[in-house]
Amino acid sequence: MMDGIWLGITTALSGYNIFMVAIGAFAGTFIGMLPGLGPISAIALMIPITYGMDPSSALILIAGVYYGAIFGGSTSSILINAPGVAGTVATSFDGYPMARQGHAGKALAIAAYSSFSGGTIAAIFLLVAAPVLAKVSLSFQSSDYFALMVLGLTAVAAFAGKGKFLKAAIMTLFGLMLATVGTDADSGVSRYTFGDMNLIDGISFLLLAMASFALSEALINIIENKKITKEEKAALKKEIGSLKLTRAEVKTIIPVIGRSSVLGFFVGVLPGAGATIASFLAYGMERSIASTKEKLKFGKGSLRGLAAPESANNAACSGSFVPLLTLGIPGSGTTAVILGALISYGIQPGPTLYSDHPALFWSVIISMYIGNIILLVLNLPLIPYIAKLLETPRQILLPLVIFFSLIGVYLVTFNTFDIYMMVLFSVVAVFLRIVDYPMAPMILGFILGGMMENNLRRALTISDGSLSFLWERTMTASILAITIVMLVWPLISQLFFAKIAASEDK
Amino acid sequence: MVKSRIGATFFLIFSAFYFYKSFDIHLLKGTYYETMTAQTFPYYLGILGILVSVLILIFSFIKIDKDDFMDMKKLRTYDFKKGLYLVLAMIFYGYTIRSLGFVISTIIFLIFGFRILEEKNWKIILLTSFGVSIVFWLLLTQLLGIYVENGVIFEYFLGVQS
Numbered sequence: 001m002m003d004g005i006w007l008g009i010t011t012a013l014s015g016y017n018i019f020m021v022a023i024g025a026f027a028g029t030f031i032g033m034l035p036g037l038g039p040i041s042a043i044a045l046m047i048p049i050t051y052g053m054d055p056s057s058a059l060i061l062i063a064g065v066y067y068g069a070i071f072g073g074s075t076s077s078i079l080i081n082a083p084g085v086a087g088t089v090a091t092s093f094d095g096y097p098m099a100r101q102g103h104a105g106k107a108l109a110i111a112a113y114s115s116f117s118g119g120t121i122a123a124i125f126l127l128v129a130a131p132v133l134a135k136v137s138l139s140f141q142s143s144d145y146f147a148l149m150v151l152g153l154t155a156v157a158a159f160a161g162k163g164k165f166l167k168a169a170i171m172t173l174f175g176l177m178l179a180t181v182g183t184d185a186d187s188g189v190s191r192y193t194f195g196d197m198n199l200i201d202g203i204s205f206l207l208l209a210m211a212s213f214a215l216s217e218a219l220i221n222i223i224e225n226k227k228i229t230k231e232e233k234a235a236l237k238k239e240i241g242s243l244k245l246t247r248a249e250v251k252t253i254i255p256v257i258g259r260s261s262v263l264g265f266f267v268g269v270l271p272g273a274g275a276t277i278a279s280f281l282a283y284g285m286e287r288s289i290a291s292t293k294e295k296l297k298f299g300k301g302s303l304r305g306l307a308a309p310e311s312a313n314n315a316a317c318s319g320s321f322v323p324l325l326t327l328g329i330p331g332s333g334t335t336a337v338i339l340g341a342l343i344s345y346g347i348q349p350g351p352t353l354y355s356d357h358p359a360l361f362w363s364v365i366i367s368m369y370i371g372n373i374i375l376l377v378l379n380l381p382l383i384p385y386i387a388k389l390l391e392t393p394r395q396i397l398l399p400l401v402i403f404f405s406l407i408g409v410y411l412v413t414f415n416t417f418d419i420y421m422m423v424l425f426s427v428v429a430v431f432l433r434i435v436d437y438p439m440a441p442m443i444l445g446f447i448l449g450g451m452m453e454n455n456l457r458r459a460l461t462i463s464d465g466s467l468s469f470l471w472e473r474t475m476t477a478s479i480l481a482i483t484i485v486m487l488v489w490p491l492i493s494q495l496f497f498a499k500i501a502a503s504e505d506k
Numbered sequence: 507m508v509k510s511r512i513g514a515t516f517f518l519i520f521s522a523f524y525f526y527k528s529f530d531i532h533l534l535k536g537t538y539y540e541t542m543t544a545q546t547f548p549y550y551l552g553i554l555g556i557l558v559s560v561l562i563l564i565f566s567f568i569k570i571d572k573d574d575f576m577d578m579k580k581l582r583t584y585d586f587k588k589g590l591y592l593v594l595a596m597i598f599y600g601y602t603i604r605s606l607g608f609v610i611s612t613i614i615f616l617i618f619g620f621r622i623l624e625e626k627n628w629k630i631i632l633l634t635s636f637g638v639s640i641v642f643w644l645l646l647t648q649l650l651g652i653y654v655e656n657g658v659i660f661e662y663f664l665g666v667q668s
Contacts, residue, residue: 052650163571167510170517170558177524177551184544191531191544192524222623223589396634399592399619403612403638406596410603411652419600423593430589431516434581435509436573453547465541 004354005127008362011056012370020057021064021367025374026386028068029075033390034397035082035226039069039334040440041214045401047206047341048408055345056360060367062338063321067119067371070275070313071379072386074111079104079387087275087313090283094298094305101301105241106249110303111310112380113245114257118311119372121261122268122318126365129269133326134354134361140327142458143469147479149452151486152271152329156441158486167437172445178203179449186457198417205340207409208446211422212439214405216429218398223430226394243380253307256286264312268319271331275313275320282312318368325349325361329448333440336447343447507576514562521559525552591622607657608646612639 011017024046031042046065050058073088078095091111098107140148153172160168181192182202193199260282267278286308287298298305320335328350330336342349347357354361379386409418429439463469471477528548537543566574595618602611616635625631646652 163574166558166562166565167513170514170555170562173551173555173558174517174520177521177548177555180548180551187534187537187544189532189534189544191548192527219589219592222592223584223586225583225585225588393625395620395623395625396630398623399616400634400638402592402596402619403616406599407612407642411646411654416600416603419603420597423596423600427593432513435513435576437513456547457542460541 004131004358004362005366007359008364008366011359011363012060012366017057017060017363017367018370018374020053020061021371022374022378024061024064025068025071025371025379028065028070029072029375029379029386030068030389031065032069032072033076033386034072035076035080035221037214037217037401038073038086039066040209040337040443041217042066042069043334043337043341044206044209044214045404045408047209047337047344048411050341051344051412055342055347055357056363058345059338059342059360059364062341063364063368064371064374066317066334066338067115067314067368067375068379070317071112071115071375074115074310075108075383075387076390078107078111080390087279087316088309089276090279090309091306091313093283093309094300094302097299097301098306102241103301105243106245107301107306108383109243109245109380110249110253110306112376114253114260114307114310115314116372116376117257118261118264118314119318119375120369121258121311122265122315123365123369123372125262125265126318126322126368129322130326130361130365131354133322134351137327137351140351140475141473142455142462143473143476144479145327145329146452146455146459147470147476147483148327148329149448149455151479151483152323152331153441153445153448153452154483154486155271155331156444158489160438160441164436164438168441171432171437171439171441175442175445175447176449176452178208178442179446180453185450185454198415198421203421203446204409204412204418205337205443205447206344206412207418207422208425209337209340209443210405210409211425212429212443214401215422215426216433216439218401218405219426219430220433221394222398249303252303256304256307257311260286260308260311261315264315265319267312268316269322269331271323271329274332274334275316278312278316278319279309282308314372321364321368325353325364326351328353328451330444333443336440336444340443340447507578508566508570509574509576510562511566512576514559514566517555518559518563521552521555524548525556528552588622592619595619595622604655605658607659608654609639609643610657610659612642 012021027046028039028042031037031045032039042065043062046062050061053061070087073083074091074095077083077088077092078099081092081096083089083092095107095111098104153176154169157165157168157172179202181199183190183200190200263282263285264275264278267281268274283305286304287295290298290304294302294304317334320331323329323331324335324339328339328348330339339349347353347360406419406422409422410416412418433439459469460467463472469476470480525548528545531545531548533543533545595615598618599611599615602614606614613635616638617631620631620635643654646654
């Protein structure tokens with residue numbers, strides 16, 4: 001293991017890779033800062049750039065973008081109360097009031113220190129947890145993988161929020177259905193191509209991610225006609241104040257960071273739960289354990305209320321890499337896009353990644369730590385200048401985002417059909433966003449679709465066509481049991497609460 | 507209007523079509539008796555899709571959340587016209603990228619985009635659209651060595667083959 005870590009350190013610390021993580025963190029911060037554009041869009045926009053790179057450098061760049069986007073989201077949450085990322089909504093609860101009180105600099109510094117510490121603690125956990133889980137997962141068979149994928153997809157729906165379970169479930173199914181378009185990998189038969197040669201290779205994941213996130217987010221921004229308000233403009237022009245923290249303030253936030261980072265990491269590891277849930281849970285936990293006097297400060301600029309979600313969301317980002325790197329199963333929309341990128345570089349994440357590509361496995365983990373340092377030393381002092389970019393008129397910025405999305409996909413295949421397909425998918429995505437159907441489960445379903453079908457086929461072949469593989473192995477059966485509980489519980493509770501509500505109405 | 511109901515109707519139609527089309531998947535001879543053919547996964551996905559969309563529809567009649575009602579006031583403020591124009595501009599971009607070439611089609615697309623979003627300063631419009639297209643083209647062709655079409659105009663006037 002020490003050899004692997006050393007290999008990772010030397011790979012991640014090469015000048016080129018440090019440059020990559022710095023570029024990624026910087027670009028991610030900028031994109032994440034733009035309200036409406038989240039980490040998935042940021043990553044999707046960067047993928048075409050990574051195609052000519054060595055997979056380690058590409059993944060390091062993407063990890064930098066991921067962190068940067070979360071950090072950028074915090075910046076716009078604090079400065080203008082407009083979270084660019086769902087994971088930083090909880091940051092605005094106390095960050096924005098602090099900025100309004102003239103302590104924007106302090107709030108940004110706390111956000112940066114908390115993110116750094118959260119990311120660092122989680123990176124250490126990842127260093128320990130990932131190899132252990134990778135070794136365990138070497139004993140996994142197709143049936144276990146199939147069960148794990150079902151669990152992952154169900155968990156995404158289960159964590160989608162109150163009343164959104166079925167919506168997330170249908171979006172996952174939509175993604176799975178789209179994944180079947182093209183030539184069947186096993187038999188070579190074409191499916192849902194309608195005789196069109198352009199569909200023979202199926203729908204590219206980059207196309208779908210770009211259309212359903214970057215492009216549709218830009219279109220929604222245009223349709224909603226959101227403009228930076230005068231108040232927001234004034235907030236951006238204000239001096240951010242000192243970035244320094246007093247000793248007492250540091251003492252207050254240290255235990256908060258510790259607690260929230262651990263919580264964030266474990267929430268991030270869970271399939272389906274991600275930075276958003278982690279940040280809200282950490283905020284809620286901190287509020288519930290605070291003294292009555294402290295509790296009153298929450299929502300009005302509490303340091304604890306700011307440090308908790310910031311540490312948790314960054315720790316969750318690192319945590320979400322555990323199932324991705326060790327099992328090859330993404331737990332969130334963002335890691336699903338990263339998985340798609342990895343597959344397109346010709347790398348199949350999973351237990352063998354640890355043994356087959358140790359440089360990549362370890363360098364990504366190490367570069368997460370470097371990414372955190374870069375965010376702290378490079379981005380924090382630059383924040384006042386990066387924030388100025390938020391003033392760029394949207395009428396200039398949005399057509400550019402659309403251009404980069406279209407050209408990013410076109411340059412991979414040089415097929416104009418892809419541009420038309422992107423337009424179609426982005427229109428459908430805008431419609432689905434307006435009627436409140438979540439996009440992340442779709443991309444997760446799409447990316448897992450092919451793998452899920454292959455593993456099911458393999459498991460069925462091994463068991464000679466019998467469905468007994470579902471319960472014969474303890475591992476498969478236990479994973480499926482957890483899935484069933486997750487699947488049934490929201491349905492029962494939805495039905496139960498609907499009945500109660502109906503009887504109350506009477 | 508109930509949002510989940512509108513979405514569920516869309517998915518019901520889509521899943522039904524998907525299920526129906528799963529029978530069109532041509533199976534190779536000899537694979538008919540296999541446990542899992544190319545048709546199996548889509549067949550069950552179609553059924554599940556229909557089932558879940560019907561469930562959403564049923565729940566949407568049992569109990570409607572306040573958030574589930576379409577906010578018509580907000581909807582009226584939406585500028586669908588601008589969205590539509592941009593969609594048309596994207597289609598036009600796809601249509602012209604090969605014939606006019608990367609640089610010219612990108613300049614036209616960006617000018618359209620900025621104008622659709624009501625940017626009035628022509629200096630900014632022209633500087634940004636020309637600047638981005640040319641810098642990006644130079645980056646692709648000179649630095650990254652990626653081939654992009656020159657377009658018919660270059661071919662015609664300069665005799666450069668694209």
